[in-house]
Amino acid sequence: MQHIEYILQQAVAEAFMALFEVVILPSDIKFSPTRKEFEGSHTLTCFQFAKQTGKAPDKVGTEIGTFLKQNCSCVSEFNVVKGFLNITISDTYIIKYTCNNFRKNTFDYPTNGQKVMVEYSSPNTNKPLHLGHLRNNFLGFAVANVLKANGYEVIKANLINDRGIHICKSMIAYQKYGNNETPDTTGLKGDKLVGKYYVEFDKQSKVIKSELLEKGCTEEEAEKLNPLMLAAQNMLVDWENGDDQVIALWKKMNGWVYQGFENTYTSIGVSFDTYYYESNTYLLGKEIVEEGLKNGVFYQKDDNSVWIDLTEEGLDHKLVLRSDGTSVYITQDMGTADLKYKDFGIQKSIYVVGNEQDYHFNVLFHILTKLKRPYASGLHHLSYGMVDLPMGKMKSREGTVVDADDLVNEMKAEAEKQTTELGKIDSFSASEAQQLYHTIGLGALKYFLLKVDPKKRMLFNPTESIDFHGNTGPFIQYTHARICAIARKSNELNITYDHNFDSLVLQQCEKNIITHILLLEKTLKQAGDDYSPALIANYVYDLAKLYNSFYGEVSIFQDPDSLKVAFRSMISVYTGHVIKYCLALIGIDAPERM
Template sequence: MHFETLLAAHIQQALSSVFGIAAEKIALQTTKPEFEGSHTWVSFPFAKATGQSPEALGKAVGEYLVQHADFVANFNVVKGFLNISLRHEAWLQFFNTLQQMPDFGQAAPKQQKVMVEFSSPNTNKPLHLGHLRNNFLGDSLARILTANGYEVIRAQLVNDRGIHICKSMLAYQQAGQAETPENSQTKGDHLVAKYYVAFEKLYQSQIQALVAEGMPKEQAEKQAPAMQEARELLQKWENGDPETLALWRKMNGWVYAGFDKTYQNIGVRFDKVYYESETYLLGKSIVDEGLANGVFFKKPDGSVWIDLKAEKLDEKLLLRNDGTSVYITQDLGTADMRFQALSLDKCIYVVGNEQDYHFKVLFAILHKLGRTYGQNGLFHLSYGMVDLPSGRMKTREGTVVDADELLADMIDTARQRTDEKGVVNMEDFSQADREKLYHQIGLGAMKYYLLKVEPKKRMLFNPEESIDFQGDACPFVQYNYARTRAILRKAEDLGIKHQTTHTVGTLQPAELHLLHLFYDYPATVQQAADSLEPSLLVQYAYQLAKGYSQFFAECPIFKAETPELCAFRVALSAQAGELIRKSLGLLGIESPERM
């Protein structure tokens, strides 16, 4: 049942019959919480044509709706905004229909294929806090787009080659190559990172020594023995030296195993994994194409460039004078390969805002090359850095905010909060069930907190604030889901079958508010997909949990005045729980059955 369609048709009739105005499109929005009503029509665009003030026009249209639309109960006008209230019977009819729609909020297939590329780590260190925001954004977008009918491919491009991994390899060689994840009882990605940090410490000490001898710092950074050895190792890798390749494969294998454990712990998966070592040569044929078409040009030293000044960007290097490619060249080739091999309609890159310029250049080049997907098939979901209360993340110094450690801390905090505050009755929980619940609460709190801020904004992640059973935090939402499940278990024990086909009389405000929230779910999912904004689902989940909490406090369920009203409120509880579960699920968050 689409109330917007019905209301729009009646508003068009009102404008036509009362004022002789033909309105092709009528836009309706959800009424703001501080006003009475469920749907709002803005009269301003039609005031001049009708010769009415916005206030008078809103009043006239509202009166027409009450007289001619049998599902409209009343209205109010606030400064030209017509707020419309529907009859309770209409909402009950909607609710009856909703009970027969298990796929409520799932759009029909769109026959469009979308790739979401996210995570894309380097293989010299574990995932960190910034990667968590990236992964949670990418994973939730994939879920939201799937719910909107898209065929979604989750992809990551692993940066598995280059000087960074050679630094770890060199330090490992110099340490004797004796340590392994097994004999050190260390996750593989953490072990490789240990040697990356060791390299950096040695490298920085060498730079300081050279500078103390009078060498300029920039020259010292190039001449430091550690860096020269790392470059020699990179040259061996590029030349296919068997011993170097064997070490590279071994250490990268450790990192991949570590990454997989982290992904499993945070509930993230991928359909396609690309490795830069397999894609870095892609794009050179595109350089030849661009030169032939006059889109690119050569400088006297033989390097290849593109001039993007007309696009307010700049000149961009595409091929060095020694014939080696740069990152943008690889990205051009990778984009072509993906769209051709997978017949993509769109590719969304989830990458931090430090790469904003890079993606503007990438998309501009593909557009100038005449790629059809370069016009509107590419999108960079840019997001801001994440800070902790203790300060900004650091990398080379070994003080990076590690994803595994942060998750473990979140689970410990969840354990302490639930045990200390006694908000969860865990008397009949096995130890395994307890640990599962702590994980669900801790991980859910972290995902919710990182996703509730718009991606483009830099944010502060406060672990203490994120685990809150009372306010705008995931444990509060999860708790209200578990509360609905407890209601259903009790109803089953009492033999109460929830139903909605009977007449329950006048709805209480909290009941009506829940029905409004139920109705808003599909539009919220669609809006989140269209705007690539998972934060909209976070807001929805919180509002629904808050609405159910208010309903639970104000509307007795098992002590309702009649058995019919009891059954109806059980049905409301069931639907509230289902939509809390669905909305959290689109964020990649689990809903505990008991809390």
């Protein structure tokens, strides 16, 4: 069954031809939802056609409307207000569409044969995940789902920053102050334990620095002479030389961190198809520098450092290889980009990274374009805004970081509190109840972080953000649970759906739901094109609102007309499927009772 939008586009194009002999491509005809103060569901704005037709917009609207009503069985009514043609879709169409589709529980586009990699999470192994990482993880996971639903084959990748001076700092501090603690002996999660020593390093080196300053050192000398800092730098050199002891410690501590991360990933419901480690990729890219020098994309200075001139692109000169021949960050990113392409033959590659690195990715993509990489046009930096706290930015050194595990646990505790107060799940076993609290708490958190346009920075207020009412995840989950209760009752009552519904006259609140479901395809496409799960979040919220409105307005089972009972039951089931599907796209579980 053809989608109403497509049918209308064809019909309007036909109308233009028949009435005005004007050729307009069906795909160029755009409809917007009719404002609720007017009759109808699809609106065509006619101002833009005034020139081509030589008629006033309202005249065009009236003539097109008349044509549609006569020639298109899906259109039952129309009205024209100023230059706006408001179209009412026939009940027959809506009913038929509902009957044909209400059992569907997936709305994915067919595969398009394209492969895309979504790199996200990409943590450092020196500290645990925090609120900022959560936005990244939820976004990356959701974008991967959305792209998959748009027909792509998706590879989720995690590029782990497992080497460098930061991890050496944790290692030095652990060597000096660690007393051979382990996650087992302390009961701490591995990432928390390692993070503890990263903080310890910072603390101790501050103490040492102030001692040096008291002895009369300058700021600069204190920095340089700091034995802890020197030890960390030495350790980095030892690591690069493959020193057995250093490598062993590095492996041990990173191992703890990975267990901790895995634990968190499982808890927040994200996953990866492949992992890259910087310890394996940090030397990549040097051959690319040589290649670029040969074909003149890069140039070399007298001191042997290698650069690229991006002034024509509105950027600057950028270093790609140090004078001592070692790589910088962007060198290994070039190498890693090649590696990803070699490994998976991807057409698109999405980097989910904060907007503080906008410049970096701008440069990287320009370089890869200049190097004529076949995948260059498919590169995209999904740049998301920072998550601010009421007191400003999170600073790990000032202890204002909101820890990811803690936050999830707080949300879960709040879910337990509120669920217990409502007392609706007395029949649940203890483990079922725990599972539900987690689902609700996590749903609230995910929805909160995903409903905002990724590009925008956002505010997270720990006290106020834990709300389960209104525009929240639990509200949508609740609507789903409510629908499941309806579906259960429909089953109990043995309600069947294969009736002739021709005589049925629909109510506005019923039509509103189906009309909104008709927008799903478009929304999903848009969310894929824009890499914006927020569109899905807002869409499903609106659907839940429409359903609750319907739920309050009509009685589903009390109606004497059995056709109405059956159809309302169908609408409920249909809405439930769409809600569950959309929530799954953004990584949220839809409970059947709550």
